[in-house]
Amino acid sequence: MIExxxxxxxxNEGTILENQALRGINLVVPExxxxxxxxxxxxxxxxxxxxxxxETPMSDGQVLIDNIDVTEKSVHQRAQYAARVFQDPLAGTCxxxxxxxxxxxxxxxxxxxxxxxxxxxxRRKLFQERISILGxxxxxxxxxxxxxxxxxxxxxxxxVMATLADSKLLLLDEHTAALDPRMxxxxxxxTTKVVKEFDLTVMMVTHSMKDALAxxxxxxxLHQGEIVLDVKGQERESMDVKQLLEMFSKVRGEExxxxxxxxx
Amino acid sequence: xxxxxxxxxxxxGLVYGLVALGVYLTFRVLDFPDLTVDGSFPMGAAVAAxxxxxxxxxxxxxLLAIFAGGACxxxxxxxxxxxxxxxxxxxxLTMIAAFSINIRIMGRPxxxxxGEETILTPFENFAMDYGLDSNLIRLLVVALxxxxxxxxxxxxxxxxxxxxxxxxxxxSRMVNAQGGNTAxxxxxxxxxxNGFVGFSGALFAQTNSFADVTSGVGxxxxxxxxxxLGQTLIPGRKIWVxxxxxxxxxxxxxxxxxxxxxxxxxxxxASDLNLITAVLVAVALIAPRMKNSFNRKKKRVTAxxxxx
Numbered sequence: 001m002i003e004x005x006x007x008x009x010x011x012n013e014g015t016i017l018e019n020q021a022l023r024g025i026n027l028v029v030p031e032x033x034x035x036x037x038x039x040x041x042x043x044x045x046x047x048x049x050x051x052x053x054x055e056t057p058m059s060d061g062q063v064l065i066d067n068i069d070v071t072e073k074s075v076h077q078r079a080q081y082a083a084r085v086f087q088d089p090l091a092g093t094c095x096x097x098x099x100x101x102x103x104x105x106x107x108x109x110x111x112x113x114x115x116x117x118x119x120x121x122x123r124r125k126l127f128q129e130r131i132s133i134l135g136x137x138x139x140x141x142x143x144x145x146x147x148x149x150x151x152x153x154x155x156x157x158x159x160v161m162a163t164l165a166d167s168k169l170l171l172l173d174e175h176t177a178a179l180d181p182r183m184x185x186x187x188x189x190x191t192t193k194v195v196k197e198f199d200l201t202v203m204m205v206t207h208s209m210k211d212a213l214a215x216x217x218x219x220x221x222l223h224q225g226e227i228v229l230d231v232k233g234q235e236r237e238s239m240d241v242k243q244l245l246e247m248f249s250k251v252r253g254e255e256x257x258x259x260x261x262x263x264x
Numbered sequence: 265x266x267x268x269x270x271x272x273x274x275x276x277g278l279v280y281g282l283v284a285l286g287v288y289l290t291f292r293v294l295d296f297p298d299l300t301v302d303g304s305f306p307m308g309a310a311v312a313a314x315x316x317x318x319x320x321x322x323x324x325x326x327l328l329a330i331f332a333g334g335a336c337x338x339x340x341x342x343x344x345x346x347x348x349x350x351x352x353x354x355x356x357l358t359m360i361a362a363f364s365i366n367i368r369i370m371g372r373p374x375x376x377x378x379g380e381e382t383i384l385t386p387f388e389n390f391a392m393d394y395g396l397d398s399n400l401i402r403l404l405v406v407a408l409x410x411x412x413x414x415x416x417x418x419x420x421x422x423x424x425x426x427x428x429x430x431x432x433x434x435x436s437r438m439v440n441a442q443g444g445n446t447a448x449x450x451x452x453x454x455x456x457x458n459g460f461v462g463f464s465g466a467l468f469a470q471t472n473s474f475a476d477v478t479s480g481v482g483x484x485x486x487x488x489x490x491x492x493l494g495q496t497l498i499p500g501r502k503i504w505v506x507x508x509x510x511x512x513x514x515x516x517x518x519x520x521x522x523x524x525x526x527x528x529x530x531x532x533x534a535s536d537l538n539l540i541t542a543v544l545v546a547v548a549l550i551a552p553r554m555k556n557s558f559n560r561k562k563k564r565v566t567a568x569x570x571x572x
Contacts, residue, residue, distance in 0.1 A: 076439075076440045076441075076442075076443050076444055076446070079441055079443030079444075086441075091438060093435070094430075094431045094434045095434065096434050096501075097430065097431060101430075104427055105427055105431055105442050105444075108424050108428075108442070108443070109443045110443045113423075113425045113427070114423065114424055115420070115423045116423055116424055117423060117424075118422060118423055118426070119422070
């Protein structure tokens, strides 16, 4: 279970450029729930994920993962609880290392890295098995440098890498935003499949309202650093983008002025 | 070049091969331009020489030298990571501080090891007893130590820990997200690298029977020359290829310099060493690019010919 208590993030505090990116976020994500997070540019979606992963320093608030307070823990200490896939395919993998070396790095997420050989035949077999579910033929190319793969392929591999070690939470930060539509659809379908197979707790940030409603079992909408909508269950099942927007204007008393949210 | 001089050149090339390994670790693996080596090399020599003169077992003295080198690396790491000083500058600070410390260690700027028991003495005695060429035996011992060091690095970089180290130099954000402590990797990488350089200094002092505080000047350039020369001549993405390449590069560099100086055909003097080094490194850096552009031009020419 993930518990976020009154999370506040302020950039450039005390200067003329002061920007309150998050203004008191309270959110409880029960185990095995798949939450999609939407919002327009600057709503604070990625900041929220950064606060959970530890990359963005918080000015106030508390992050609990399975009742463990991780607020004071650094990024690499939180990594044993949370797996991540970044928006930029280049950020989540190490270009000059091979596919299997990248997988070996992810396999050891959250545990001690010792003198043990990173690539044993047992591990290779496991990596082959796991990567074969992609259906991209990468199981025969484990020794290739991961820099040779396309952005979409790299994101797909990143997803597999995120499942190699146990985690309490999977953080997806617009992980399909940099891909072409066909590859984005493939990676999204893969996400759903992987989440189901490993029974993961997920927070997925997306720019597309359609994707946000079509995947997962709860949708949270951020606006100007606050949660404005939180829909789940039956209400969400029958909802389409138009209804979501109507709900937004009812709550906020304003129209959402960001075309990309509607078109995505 | 005489046979004797040739063996001596191979020996010094191998001794500096350890510096090349250290420089490879920082410059190539960690992507951390580290000039500490100009300080950790003479520190290794100073510590080993002082300890040996004080009557300490030469193997233990060498071990102390390795730790002293490693400590230099940790200081650079502290300045760079904890104090947020520009990497290059942090290593320069350690380097100049080490100069004074080295004189403190020895109590004077240089120390002779003539007649002292070094790690090579038993092997030289052995050669003497059996009527073998003691220079060849010495070369063999140095070569074995370098091979062992190379194996250690290859094995280390193939481990889980080594993978974290390599990834730190490429994508530290990703390493953090995978639970790796990049600061720790940088500290240990620097300590390891300078530990090897300290080892090299200790071997240098024992093979040449002296330690001198100025022997560190230009160590980084020699190490870089070996890395660049080796990796240009023996390209390859595999770790073991790169490690072998930098050691071969170090030996070839020494041979090239010895040949240029001894042949006398270019009218070069020993004081021209730095110029030769600079030219060698520049050529090694330019050559691959020249080759590429030449190949491209050739392709274009053949393509136009086909069209015509």
